[in-house]
Amino acid sequence: MTTYHCPQDGTRSPISALTWCCPVCRGPWDLDFTPAPGLTPHVLPGRANSLWRYEEILPLAAPEVSLGEGRTPLVPLTDTVSAKLDYLMPTLSFKDRGAVMLAELARRLNPGRVVADSSGNAGTSIAAYCARAGLPCTVYVPEGTSPKKTEQIRAHGAEVVTVPGGREATALAARAAADEEGVFYASHVFNPYFLHGTKTYVYELWEDLGGRLPDTLVVPVGNGTLLLGAALATAELHALGLIADRPRLVAVQAEAVSPLAEAFRVGAEDLLPAGSGEAAPTLAEGIAIPRPPRARQILAAVRASGGTFLTVPEDEIRDAQRDLAARGFYVETTGVACWAAVRDGAAHRPPGSMVVPLCGAGVKTGMAG
Template identity: 55%
Template sequence: MAWRCTACGGLLDVHGFDPALPNALELGRRPPTLWRYAEALPVPGPPRITLGEGMTPLVSAPGRSDVLLKADFLMPTGSFKDRGAVVLAALALRLGAARLVADSSGNAGAAVAAYAARAGLPCTVYVPAATSEGKLGQLRAYGAEVRRIEGPRQAAAEAAAGVADEPGVFYASHVHHPFFVHGTKTYVFELWEQLGGRLPATLVLPAGNGTLVLGAYLGCRELLEQRLIDRMPVITAVQAAACAPLASPAGITPRPTIAEGIAIARPARGAQIRAAVAATGGTVVTVPEDRIRTAHRELARAGLYVEPTSAVCWAALEAGAVPAPPREDDRPFAVAPLCGTGLKAAPPAP
């Protein structure tokens, strides 16, 4: 089941698909899940495996009237990765896959494992050996076979790719499989609805493998092409300074970071991520470990207990690292996602 070009081994994207969004009246009649945008998704829905994923709330940011936070940590498996994973699992069912394989630092694997369980399909997840026990426990609870791989995050990806072409295997890769970002683009569709048919001036997004950045960019483009917005929001991508290859395209030597979910030294779609950010007039910014720890504590004290990776955007906003574009109306300056629950990860050391 193809997940890369059979001629050159390169990355694939979805072409020949004409997405459309229903009008506001029709949307108002539909259940509050991401499948309300079924006409804009490349697989029919809602599939029988749905867990009601999507339409997560927008909440106020602590002490900032100009910033909103989208609580994607309230998704069924505790992270935004459910958006893409449900699309991949629905596609795997349609293609008659015998089993799913994924590689992950935790959240994507958990999402794939959950929807594989809903679909009744065996699932194997390759994870870095250093993955937190909370995330490993969740994988095993869903019935997934967990294979811990020594070495950097890339080693887990290479191990999964080694079995991905076996007969009957569906490689549910949140990085390589092009259908995944069609799930994550629903993040932007929901924002558009929740903000009354518009988007904020800036989307502040964490960036490791870039699935939310690429999905958000795709969703914004589709809204613009359908004349549902009149301008693209600026995308600011945030990385941990300890592992920031998008900010240093010449190459890096990664260091340990508490933001394990974006600790990707060589993102496979790095060039695409940088191009998407640049196309909006945006930039890639970095935040140091002490800022991430402080942001994590501040969010928790505001009632938002997320994993450290989810705190990087708030860290960037509070540090003044997010450039402020001109504001011509009362739309929020920025919206940032809270991508994963803190219940999966050990709290960072003070």
């Protein structure tokens, strides 16, 4: 294993220290890691049919906690838009890509307890993979979290702690627990191993599209873990000489909770001054994050790619969920936001080929009213 480093001030920490954030600025870690050479389309046939087939680009190898995650289908929606069906993962959301990395890391570090915070999907994934690893797990969730999601977390044997308030209050409660001795904070935001799991989303696209990527990757953004994983993957593929050009990154937020889109539109490098500290109500609960800790990195990644931010109102989220269901895809409300932003007739539809992720299954939340 390598070391953590802080992208803001350069502070370093060994992974074994269980230090979940930079002790100087309290910001998220990045990882000192460079992919090994050797990955080409020709070496992949015959390898494991999971995200672990991309062994050269992963900071962990030979996992014991895998549930067969990854290698989800890529299906056309229109002539130019395809959907990657990441809701067909073991726990029914894309978060399995990062959760398996955190659980495998925790298994190797053998902490006394694993804690996580989540509006549902990340917590479910962490609970499932900790069960696979035989690790005790506590998941902090905000009040109002879908009962179907908390039921799934408990089914995997994790303790659920319901926190009054929204995502910000829940994160603060989990971080207080993470400061206790012997605790591994399986944070999909602060721990960069999660990003090295989500980046496999793009490696799968590269493989399935014959060694290329679409013109645009459209990604829902709350804490930005899928977008930052995508940015990491495109940078690695380019550095390895496996793609000539990087795709645009188009980030989608709910109009009701769009702090990153607001900052992007005024040219800010970071979030604008804080408001109430909690998110407004939105159907897209999974991306209702008012103060994402990696905001600077998200904004910089979108700008560097030549991309942009799009926002969608609640009525378009409802309509997009029904539209996808009519096409055979039953997806939760957060997972339809990208389709709402770019489907035929959308006001700011990007040109060229694009892929949208269908991130979570509709059975987790049901149809929007």
